[in-house]
Amino acid sequence: SGTRTLRLGHGLDVSHSVHIAMVKMGEDLERISDGKMKLEIYPSQQLGTERQCLELLQIGSLDMTKVSVGVLENFAPRMKVLGLPFLFRDRQHSFNVLDGPIGQGLLNGGEKYWLKGLGYYDAGSRSFYTKDKPVHTPEDLVGQKIRVMESVTAMDMVSGLGGSPTPISWGELYTALQQGVVDGAENNPPSFYLSRHYEVCKFYTLDEHTVLPDVLLAGTHLWEKLSNEEQGWLQQAVKTSVAYQRTLWLEAENEALEAVKKAGVEIIRPDKTLFADKIEDSFDKYKEDEEFYELITRIQETK
Amino acid sequence: MQLRQTIDKLLANFLVIIMAIMVLNVLWQVASRFILGSPSSFTDELARYLMIWVGILGAAYVSGKNLHVAIDVLPSRLSEKTQKRLKLIVRILVILFCLGAMVIGGSRLVYITHVLDQNSPALQVPLSVVYVVIPISGLLIIYYQISDILKR
Amino acid sequence: MEYAPILVLVISFICLLAIGTPVAWSIAISSTLTLLVSIPIIPAFTTVSQRIGTGLDSFALLAIPLFILSGELMNKGGIAHRLIAFAKTLVGALPGGLALINIISAMLMGAIAGSAMAAASAMGSILGPEMEKEGYSREFGAAVNITAATTGLVIPPSNVLIVYSLASGGASIAALFLAGYIPGILTGLFLMIVASFWAKKKGYKVGKRSSLKEIFKTMIDALPSLFMLVVVIGGIVSGIFTATEASAIAVLYSLILGFIYREISFPKLPQILLDSAATTAIVMLLIGASMSMSWALSYENIPQEISSGLLALSDNPIVILLIINLLLLFVGIFMDMTPAVLIFTPIFLPVVTKLGLDPVHFGIIMVLNLCIGLCTPPVGSVLFVGVGIAKTTIEKVVKPLLPLFIAMIIALFLVTYFPSLSLWLPRQFGL
Numbered sequence: 001s002g003t004r005t006l007r008l009g010h011g012l013d014v015s016h017s018v019h020i021a022m023v024k025m026g027e028d029l030e031r032i033s034d035g036k037m038k039l040e041i042y043p044s045q046q047l048g049t050e051r052q053c054l055e056l057l058q059i060g061s062l063d064m065t066k067v068s069v070g071v072l073e074n075f076a077p078r079m080k081v082l083g084l085p086f087l088f089r090d091r092q093h094s095f096n097v098l099d100g101p102i103g104q105g106l107l108n109g110g111e112k113y114w115l116k117g118l119g120y121y122d123a124g125s126r127s128f129y130t131k132d133k134p135v136h137t138p139e140d141l142v143g144q145k146i147r148v149m150e151s152v153t154a155m156d157m158v159s160g161l162g163g164s165p166t167p168i169s170w171g172e173l174y175t176a177l178q179q180g181v182v183d184g185a186e187n188n189p190p191s192f193y194l195s196r197h198y199e200v201c202k203f204y205t206l207d208e209h210t211v212l213p214d215v216l217l218a219g220t221h222l223w224e225k226l227s228n229e230e231q232g233w234l235q236q237a238v239k240t241s242v243a244y245q246r247t248l249w250l251e252a253e254n255e256a257l258e259a260v261k262k263a264g265v266e267i268i269r270p271d272k273t274l275f276a277d278k279i280e281d282s283f284d285k286y287k288e289d290e291e292f293y294e295l296i297t298r299i300q301e302t303k
Numbered sequence: 304m305q306l307r308q309t310i311d312k313l314l315a316n317f318l319v320i321i322m323a324i325m326v327l328n329v330l331w332q333v334a335s336r337f338i339l340g341s342p343s344s345f346t347d348e349l350a351r352y353l354m355i356w357v358g359i360l361g362a363a364y365v366s367g368k369n370l371h372v373a374i375d376v377l378p379s380r381l382s383e384k385t386q387k388r389l390k391l392i393v394r395i396l397v398i399l400f401c402l403g404a405m406v407i408g409g410s411r412l413v414y415i416t417h418v419l420d421q422n423s424p425a426l427q428v429p430l431s432v433v434y435v436v437i438p439i440s441g442l443l444i445i446y447y448q449i450s451d452i453l454k455r
Numbered sequence: 456m457e458y459a460p461i462l463v464l465v466i467s468f469i470c471l472l473a474i475g476t477p478v479a480w481s482i483a484i485s486s487t488l489t490l491l492v493s494i495p496i497i498p499a500f501t502t503v504s505q506r507i508g509t510g511l512d513s514f515a516l517l518a519i520p521l522f523i524l525s526g527e528l529m530n531k532g533g534i535a536h537r538l539i540a541f542a543k544t545l546v547g548a549l550p551g552g553l554a555l556i557n558i559i560s561a562m563l564m565g566a567i568a569g570s571a572m573a574a575a576s577a578m579g580s581i582l583g584p585e586m587e588k589e590g591y592s593r594e595f596g597a598a599v600n601i602t603a604a605t606t607g608l609v610i611p612p613s614n615v616l617i618v619y620s621l622a623s624g625g626a627s628i629a630a631l632f633l634a635g636y637i638p639g640i641l642t643g644l645f646l647m648i649v650a651s652f653w654a655k656k657k658g659y660k661v662g663k664r665s666s667l668k669e670i671f672k673t674m675i676d677a678l679p680s681l682f683m684l685v686v687v688i689g690g691i692v693s694g695i696f697t698a699t700e701a702s703a704i705a706v707l708y709s710l711i712l713g714f715i716y717r718e719i720s721f722p723k724l725p726q727i728l729l730d731s732a733a734t735t736a737i738v739m740l741l742i743g744a745s746m747s748m749s750w751a752l753s754y755e756n757i758p759q760e761i762s763s764g765l766l767a768l769s770d771n772p773i774v775i776l777l778i779i780n781l782l783l784l785f786v787g788i789f790m791d792m793t794p795a796v797l798i799f800t801p802i803f804l805p806v807v808t809k810l811g812l813d814p815v816h817f818g819i820i821m822v823l824n825l826c827i828g829l830c831t832p833p834v835g836s837v838l839f840v841g842v843g844i845a846k847t848t849i850e851k852v853v854k855p856l857l858p859l860f861i862a863m864i865i866a867l868f869l870v871t872y873f874p875s876l877s878l879w880l881p882r883q884f885g886l
């Protein structure tokens with residue numbers, strides 16, 4: 001048969017490391033499949049928000065998408081585990097978990113929701129940025145309205161640390177910060193930089209509370225249509241794309257921090273244990289769900 | 304046309320109620336931010352879902368009153384007989400669209416969100432409850448169109 | 456490039472409109488047909504359904520039903536009357552005084568209500584008969600009323616600017632609102648100059664001059680109505696509340712004022728709510744349908760093709776802006792404002808931002824341009840309202856409309872080529 005074109009929609013800008021790595025994925029896919037498979041990428045929310053793209057995968061009119069775990073957990077609840085605060089000890093620990101059996105298990109678990117996970121792009125770790133009041137300790141968050149994603153774990157995390165979580169869509173956040181509807185938000189350095197929120201928020205507290213990776217997914221509508229050979233080609237292209245993106249991410253993170261510093265943002269490196277201790281017992285409430293709690297323990301035990 | 308009047312009345316009352324709740328809800332959001340100091344996290348979502356209902360169910364009401372704006376420059380220059388025929392064609396096209404996209408497509412959307420157990424992020428209501436307004440409105444519009452065709 | 460999707464889209468859309476299919480259904484049906492070119496039937500139907508549903512899922516859009524409701528309350532609650540009385544004392548004694556009153560009141564009314572149709576129906580029904588009594592031709596009165604009503608769409612608050620913010624992917628609503636003041640007032644001034652000349656030429660009567668005392672008295676009377684502007688715009692700009700919350704405050708405020716003036720009572724409320732819900736639904740179905748059309752456009756990469764085509768024509772910003780303006784004027788002849796903004800923002804915005812234009816500035820250009828379209832036959836919602844209320848016909852109104860169109864086009868080109876007319880005010884507020 002002729003060429004199979006896969007349509008991939010996502011919400012990031014074309015200068016973002018994930019988009020650049022996707023372009024590479026498309027080139028690789030075309031090369032290793034000998035031109036039998038192609039990738040067409042729709043960036044910048046052209047085909048909808050992350051949430052809407054997931055629905056389109058389930059509907060079957062879009063083949064692939066990339067979403068944050070924070071959005072995915074509304075569709076595949078097990079994914080919630082990756083959004084728990086201070087779960088990972090460091091970057092390497094998170095890669096070991098994601099690339100190991102736990103991460104693969106979570107990706108495959110999406111199939112129940114007609115979403116086949118393909119891989120994890122690095123999205124660093126998220127930290128607080130505030131407009132007027134610098135945050136050195138969790139006490140500084142008290143009374144501050146912090147924008148969070150529409151995600152239960154994120155809301156629990158912010159209220160656990162003492163802030164008031166306010167869900168607002170990412171697109172409306174710049175204005176909301178400017179107008180004082182919220183006092184701050186939380187995200188990784190490149191997003192803080194690319195969204196220009198640093199123009200409004202002059203304090204960036206690197207408490208690195210959550211590691212919320214980006215997940216690349218295909219609809220099972222597509223996945224089940226692919227031959228074994230085609231699935232193999234796609235997975236191979238995803239693998240090199242993910243590895244490439246992780247190197248790009250480190251550069252982007254450093255560049256972003258440098259740039260916001262230059263723009264007059266004060267970078268605060270707080271004692272992270274103060275934050276971690278404050279919500280230490282927040283994992284206890286998951287004890288009722290044995291399977292989920294076991295997942296937490298297995299992640300903590302991963303080397 | 305007893306049935307049509309009953310449906311009109313029900314639809315109108317329902318729209319008035321949703322509209323009123325929507326206003327009160329947004330006012331409560333402002334109040335909760337100023338008086339209680341903390342924003343209420345569910346009002347935003349509720350307001351958006353109510354608006355989807357007003358918009359889509361209202362589209363059925365408007366359709367029943369034949370209020371959707373059209374351009375009738377060309378039709379108005381044609382003979383009365385041709386005009387009637389064109390109107391019939393338009394009504395059939397609208398029926399086909401509502402049947403395909405709103406009733407079948409909308410039901411499929413409700414089905415997917417239902418079997419995959421999708422809930423809204425803040426209120427945790429099933430999304431199928433929000434989307435079910437689409438096939439309902441589609442059916443109402445089809446009813447109004449058929450009833451208008453039969454009236455001639 | 457694949458030609459099938461764009462051909463299906465354009466041809467089916469034009470045919471549907473031509474046979475008199477309501478605009479929203481025409482948009483929805485032609486988008487569905489376009490998707491069917493490359494997507495199987497059930498997913499295509501489901502996608503259209505999802506676009507219509509989730510297209511309305513936006514907190515920013517919520518301001519629209521609420522501003523529509525507050526406009527309705529103001530019409531029925533005696534607020535419009537008081538604004539007119541105040542405007543009358545200000546300019547009643549100038550040549551074409553009543554026409555000027557119409558324009559100023561429409562600007563004030565449109566400014567507060569955010570809807571041109573509300574302004575046109577309020578002014579048309581209140582001032583129209585009075586103008587005729589003073590010897591103005593019915594058609595001239597209608598033409599003035601129609602064009603002036605659209606200035607309220609640029610002067611904030613404005614529903615269509617909210618729609619633009621959504622379509623542009625989040626241009627600041629507060630900045631757009633501030634940016635609209637000067638272009639809106641400028642257009643109003645140009646309309647007043649033309650109307651004044653026309654009235655003088657026709658020898659229409661001049662009203663009596665008002666004393667300072669009368670001006671003061673009517674101003675005090677209109678003060679609570681004018682204060683609403685302060686609350687709404689002040690609240691948004693100073694960050695006390697969002698545009699959506701401001702719209703809810705506007706509803707509450709006009710409701711209380713209506714009760715105080717004893718022109719609104721509880722039994723009247725359900726009908727007011729129902730009328731607003733119906734107007735909202737007309738707009739929302741258009742928005743939902745346009746969401747499926749812009750999805751279909753993106754899916755088939757049509758905006759990229761058009762914008763690369765446009766950029767290939769010239770790399771001179773002045774030329775490109777001229778082409779875009781002419782295209783939009785052409786679009787406005789056939790299409791109403793909301794769907795046009797929703798469909799063409801994603802197509803033109805990438806082109807103009809590449810040329811270095813500010814998205815806020817482009818939003819004002821686009822809305823000001825499409826305001827003209829609202830008054831041109833064959834499709835123009837404000838034209839329909841204005842003509843309907845004046846009980847005249849479109850053919851008869853065209854002649855007095857022409858000079859007013861020229862005034863609007865001059866204002867449009869000034870606003871297009873002098874960005875500071877739009878951007879100066881928001882910059883003053885640091886937006």
Ligand code: NA
Pocket residue numbers: 565566567568569570607608609610611612613
């Ligand atoms: Na306005």
Ligand code: NA
Pocket residue numbers: 787788789790827828829830831832833834835
């Ligand atoms: Na027009």
